[in-house]
Amino acid sequence: MSFAATGGPIRVAASGISFAVHAALTRADIPVLCADLAELLRGRGPGIVSCDVGGVHRPDVVTVEALARLRLTARRHGWQLIVRGAGPGLLRLVGLLGLTDALPESGGQTEQREETAGVEEVGDGRDPPGG
Numbered sequence: 001m002s003f004a005a006t007g008g009p010i011r012v013a014a015s016g017i018s019f020a021v022h023a024a025l026t027r028a029d030i031p032v033l034c035a036d037l038a039e040l041l042r043g044r045g046p047g048i049v050s051c052d053v054g055g056v057h058r059p060d061v062v063t064v065e066a067l068a069r070l071r072l073t074a075r076r077h078g079w080q081l082i083v084r085g086a087g088p089g090l091l092r093l094v095g096l097l098g099l100t101d102a103l104p105e106s107g108g109q110t111e112q113r114e115e116t117a118g119v120e121e122v123g124d125g126r127d128p129p130g131g
Contacts, residue, residue: 012040016048017079021066022055030066034073041077049074054085059093067103 010019017040025033037049051070056063067083074081083105086094094103 018050020052025062025066034069037073046078049079049081052084059090
């Protein structure tokens with residue numbers, strides 16, 4: 001599977017690059033996707049790579065791994081990768097894997113998101129209040 005075969009057209013503009021991931025990815029697809037992204041970014045000034053995952057209906061660990069590795073590839077070339085259109089299933093999976101900060105969604109950073117229902121911050125009884 002190549003970068004273009006992820007599910008949608010690749011748009012390259014002065015302000016950034018955008019593409020969509022719709023297809024079910026396998027681990028074997030990830031190095032190819034990263035190499036294709038690196039090729040697109042090579043020689044360009046810094047910008048934003050926008051990855052639309054709205055078409056991912058059954059996210060799995062491979063989906064999260066692909067996004068994380070694509071983000072690393074973008075960062076190595078001085079770019080920022082943002083994820084758009086993540087559904088609740090993908091957001092939960094990213095949270096469970098502890099990658100919420102590593103895969104920010106456009107439109108808000110993780111600090112602005114609401115906490116997962118039923119999850120409260122637990123403090124150490126030895127910590128002073130407010131500290």
